[in-house]
Amino acid sequence: MDQVLVKDKLEFNIIADRVRHYITSGLGEKKLENIEFYIDASELERELDKVWEAKELIHFDGGIDLTGLKDISGVLKKLKVEGHYVSPMEFLWVLEFLRVSRKIKQYFSSKSRDDEDKFRLLPKLAQPLFSDKILEHNIDITIDETGNVKDSASAELRRIRKEINQKEESLRKTLSKILKSYSEKEYSQEDIVTQRDGRMVIPVKAENKRSVPGIIHSTSSSGATVFIEPGETIDLNNDIAELGFKEKREVEKILRELSKQVLDNLDNLEINCEILGELDFLNAKARYASESMSIKPFFNEKVTYLFKAYHPVLLINHKKNEIVPLDLKMGDEFNTLIVTGPNAGGKTVALKTVGLLQLMFQSGMLVPVAERTTMRLYDKIFINIGDEQSIENDLSTFSSHLRSLKDIIDNADDKSLILIDEICSGTDPNLGSALSAAILKNFSDRNAISIVTTHIGQLKNFAYNTPNIENASLEFDHKTLSPSFNFVTGLPGQSFTFEIASKFDYPKDILKMANEFADSSETKLEELLKELAENKQSYNELKSKFDRENARLTGLINVYQKKNDELEHETKEIIKKSKQEAKHILDEANKLIENTIKEIRENKDFSPKEVKEQFRTKSEEISGIQEPEKEVVIEGEIEVGDGVRLKDTNTTGFVLEISGNNVQINANGLTLKAKLSDLEKVSRKEVKETNRYSERDISMEGIKTSLDLRGMYTDEVENYIEKFLSDAYAGGMKEVNIIHGKGSGKLRNEVTRILKSNPIVKSSRLGGIREGDSGVTIVEL
Numbered sequence: 001m002d003q004v005l006v007k008d009k010l011e012f013n014i015i016a017d018r019v020r021h022y023i024t025s026g027l028g029e030k031k032l033e034n035i036e037f038y039i040d041a042s043e044l045e046r047e048l049d050k051v052w053e054a055k056e057l058i059h060f061d062g063g064i065d066l067t068g069l070k071d072i073s074g075v076l077k078k079l080k081v082e083g084h085y086v087s088p089m090e091f092l093w094v095l096e097f098l099r100v101s102r103k104i105k106q107y108f109s110s111k112s113r114d115d116e117d118k119f120r121l122l123p124k125l126a127q128p129l130f131s132d133k134i135l136e137h138n139i140d141i142t143i144d145e146t147g148n149v150k151d152s153a154s155a156e157l158r159r160i161r162k163e164i165n166q167k168e169e170s171l172r173k174t175l176s177k178i179l180k181s182y183s184e185k186e187y188s189q190e191d192i193v194t195q196r197d198g199r200m201v202i203p204v205k206a207e208n209k210r211s212v213p214g215i216i217h218s219t220s221s222s223g224a225t226v227f228i229e230p231g232e233t234i235d236l237n238n239d240i241a242e243l244g245f246k247e248k249r250e251v252e253k254i255l256r257e258l259s260k261q262v263l264d265n266l267d268n269l270e271i272n273c274e275i276l277g278e279l280d281f282l283n284a285k286a287r288y289a290s291e292s293m294s295i296k297p298f299f300n301e302k303v304t305y306l307f308k309a310y311h312p313v314l315l316i317n318h319k320k321n322e323i324v325p326l327d328l329k330m331g332d333e334f335n336t337l338i339v340t341g342p343n344a345g346g347k348t349v350a351l352k353t354v355g356l357l358q359l360m361f362q363s364g365m366l367v368p369v370a371e372r373t374t375m376r377l378y379d380k381i382f383i384n385i386g387d388e389q390s391i392e393n394d395l396s397t398f399s400s401h402l403r404s405l406k407d408i409i410d411n412a413d414d415k416s417l418i419l420i421d422e423i424c425s426g427t428d429p430n431l432g433s434a435l436s437a438a439i440l441k442n443f444s445d446r447n448a449i450s451i452v453t454t455h456i457g458q459l460k461n462f463a464y465n466t467p468n469i470e471n472a473s474l475e476f477d478h479k480t481l482s483p484s485f486n487f488v489t490g491l492p493g494q495s496f497t498f499e500i501a502s503k504f505d506y507p508k509d510i511l512k513m514a515n516e517f518a519d520s521s522e523t524k525l526e527e528l529l530k531e532l533a534e535n536k537q538s539y540n541e542l543k544s545k546f547d548r549e550n551a552r553l554t555g556l557i558n559v560y561q562k563k564n565d566e567l568e569h570e571t572k573e574i575i576k577k578s579k580q581e582a583k584h585i586l587d588e589a590n591k592l593i594e595n596t597i598k599e600i601r602e603n604k605d606f607s608p609k610e611v612k613e614q615f616r617t618k619s620e621e622i623s624g625i626q627e628p629e630k631e632v633v634i635e636g637e638i639e640v641g642d643g644v645r646l647k648d649t650n651t652t653g654f655v656l657e658i659s660g661n662n663v664q665i666n667a668n669g670l671t672l673k674a675k676l677s678d679l680e681k682v683s684r685k686e687v688k689e690t691n692r693y694s695e696r697d698i699s700m701e702g703i704k705t706s707l708d709l710r711g712m713y714t715d716e717v718e719n720y721i722e723k724f725l726s727d728a729y730a731g732g733m734k735e736v737n738i739i740h741g742k743g744s745g746k747l748r749n750e751v752t753r754i755l756k757s758n759p760i761v762k763s764s765r766l767g768g769i770r771e772g773d774s775g776v777t778i779v780e781l
Contacts, residue, residue: 003037009383010356014313015288015365022287026071027273028280038362039379041299047364048296050121054279054286055366057111057119064107064122064283066276069100073273076266085252085259089147094262094269095139101272102131104279122279129275130268135261142258149251157250164243171200171236178202178230187211194227198244199237201227285365293320293716294366297373303331304358304449308370311353312360315368319715324485326353331376334470336440336450338463341493342500346474346485347453348385348421354451355383355419378449379415382408386421398426405439414447423452433458437466444468460492548759552729559731560667567650636681638663643687644679652687704728706737714750721754729760729781737767742775751777
């Protein structure tokens with residue numbers, strides 16, 4: 001299928017325009033116009049890694065700066081033609097090109113040296129860049145900033161221009177004198193010397209032209225004035241013209257010599273064009289990825305799993321929190337997906353989301369999805385979306401649709417992605433259903449990946465009963481009859497035909513009659529689907545609540561376990577250190593005894609009193625080392641309410657329930673299960689002391705009490721707020737602060753919206769005068 005048509009149907013041009021917005025030069029523009037569709041995984045991964053590095057550079061130091069980069073490929077092409085040379089203005093482009101080349105080479109040399117582990121591909125890409133300060137210097141001293149050859153470019157050019165200036169000044173004075181004399185005779189209306197055909201002339205009234213000897217060069221548009229070169233100035237004008245020819249020849253000579261220096265480095269400059277064009281394009285893709293918060297998905301040979309995938313075009317005009325992301329998995333349990341449901345429910349948008357993300361991905365672009373996303377590669381993408389009626393070929397909409405399907409049937413294989421909107425919708429539903437089923441079964445048997453949307457009800461049963469083919473729908477609120485746009489795999493959609501008609505106040509007798517006309521089996525299926533959808537919605541709500549509570553509990557257990565491990569490690573270290581200190585003191589005492597005995601044996605003078613004092617000091621040091629105080633174990637049977645400790649640990653708590661050998665205890669707010677034989681009885685005071693220490697340690701250490709959102713956008717703060725609140729709640733915090741600043745109030749309003757929907761939050765208010773005023777929100781958990 002024509003890739004241009006695929007891009008057009010999926011609105012890839014809108015994404016390309018966003019990338020173009022960040023392109024600096026025509027070199028990058030050419031790369032975008034000839035964007036490659038990758039089908040080799042290693043080549044694509046390398047391209048995506050380069051874009052990812054460029055995106056990291058944006059966050060690291062602002063990214064690649066290609067300001068001033070010019071496309072000089074046309075200049076270089078012209079130089080290849082014998083006899084051609086570069087114009088002064090083109091030399092300014094070459095000069096700027098050389099400066100950018102040198103700057104980029106230096107930039108990536110520092111990255112290769114200082115951040116080799118983080119940035120590998122882009123420094124390697126930039127490494128061959130050619131730079132020549134001598135050529136830069138020669139252009140700089142030859143061409144001025146307005147694009148003219150400087151007088152200083154050669155001694156001969158300086159001499160010629162000086163002589164031209166002198167003769168022009170002399171000519172001007174002579175003409176002014178002549179003009180003044182004619183003005184007194186009223187031959188001229190204006191007292192101005194001007195130029196015509198490169199020669200200096202004076203304006204004379206048309207009726208007096210024969211009174212002024214000289215050469216007429218032109219007339220005014222009205223014909224009232226003629227411009228005459230007086231006879232007295234012809235020789236001077238000729239001298240100036242001759243000097244002008246000399247100047248032109250000298251300038252051409254200078255430009256040819258300078259052009260030869262460029263020509264000598266033609267190959268290097270062409271390589272620079274290729275490298276800088278690629279860097280410009282990579283930088284533009286990276287800046288768009290940063291704008292759309294896009295990432296590099298994981299690669300998979302067979303399975304596509306889109307997790308929190310956003311339609312890229314919708315992201316341009318909407319905030320992320322205004323768009324419902326798509327979750328979709330294909331390629332493992334089924335290869336064909338039939339999406340059903342009412343109009344305006346989001347089916348076509350979901351179809352386009354899959355197609356556009358795939359097209360972007362295989363064009364070497366990062367995509368707006370969540371971290372767990374995996375994507376595979378396709379050799380071909382087929383798409384059938386929209387009205388394809390052809391007046392020119394005398395084809396109806398359905399005939400055009402069939403012709404498009406025939407093209408897919410002829411060319412699809414196991415490396416194809418097929419996207420069809422409203423398959424076989426323009427004909428008899430029963431026959432259209434049969435044809436659709438046969439076509440989809442054909443695609444499935446080839447192991448092509450297909451997603452189709454339809455209103456044909458019979459295809460729901462076909463999906464249920466056919467291996468490798470699955471139903472899907474987008475959730476619809478049964479109460480408001482409005483779409484929620486959440487994609488659901490495994491559940492077909494309902495049409496809600498009668499319900500929507502009722503919403504628009506259709507007469508009840510018409511709706512009643514319609515129900516009677518409707519196929520009873522079809523109506524029953526719709527009712528079953530409705531009940532199933534309602535049950536699924538309730539299940540999702542309960543699951544969401546369970547997941548939140550489970551995450552909180554897991555967080556508490558992890559924090560508690562970590563602190564318990566740290567405490568045990570600290571205890572062992574204290575004992576180890578104490579033993580080392582005791583050994584050191586005892587060694588010193590033994591040494592003292594040995595020295596004393598030695599002195600006695602050698603009959604040397606010594607003071608018994610002094611020796612006794614030294615022994616007393618060492619004795620006190622040893623006595624000061626105490627064994628770690630052991631907790632007192634209380635004898636007797638364990639009963640409900642008693643304080644207990646898990647044997648060989650520091651975990652203590654109160655007994656809540658005893659059932660045979662099974663016991664439930666409350667350990668600092670956590671309910672733990674244990675065997676009676678694994679517990680030993682301790683005092684209630686000891687439990688409280690242990691838990692007081694643990695609670696303080698767990699609650700405060702490593703838990704932030706405030707979150708600073710200043711400088712962030714409203715559509716990127718939600719994840720930060722959710723994590724901050726979860727951590728604070730798991731750590732036992734009762735109150736935290738969120739700093740959003742005053743500004744326009746948009747960020748504050750977004751914080752308020754997020755807090756209202758979070759079950760952890762008990763209440764929130766703006767800060768007082770001493771708390772940060774309206775720039776801070778105080779949250780009670």
